[in-house]
Amino acid sequence: MIRTAVPADAEALVALAAETFPLATTPGTDPADIEAFISANLSRGAFDGYLADPDRILLVDEVDGRLIGYTMLVLGEPYDADVRDAVAAFAGQVAVAELSKCYVRASAHGTGLAVALVTAS
Numbered sequence: 001m002i003r004t005a006v007p008a009d010a011e012a013l014v015a016l017a018a019e020t021f022p023l024a025t026t027p028g029t030d031p032a033d034i035e036a037f038i039s040a041n042l043s044r045g046a047f048d049g050y051l052a053d054p055d056r057i058l059l060v061d062e063v064d065g066r067l068i069g070y071t072m073l074v075l076g077e078p079y080d081a082d083v084r085d086a087v088a089a090f091a092g093q094v095a096v097a098e099l100s101k102c103y104v105r106a107s108a109h110g111t112g113l114a115v116a117l118v119t120a121s
Contacts, residue, residue, distance in 0.1 A: 005058035020103035069104030
């Protein structure tokens, strides 16, 4: 079931992110770099902040009480300069949302869950 994440999901999101982020890294990525990214961006404190931020929307897919995947949308002005320049032509015409994260457990790969999460996002 896809739903909006709530603060009570923070610890489960931390575990899910720690499991799924390495699946999305380039082969040969230094494990120390992966751990550093997880510590800096996917920690309990980071998810507490994401869940409290009104400019972020996190959706989760939950099966039998276990989170299987998640997405994170970041609303507003893009952080990346190239993206900001690309959408500048549409200033005032469109709302901007960045799909920052889309991860699913390896056991759900090939099931269509990522498509469902992106569609819901």
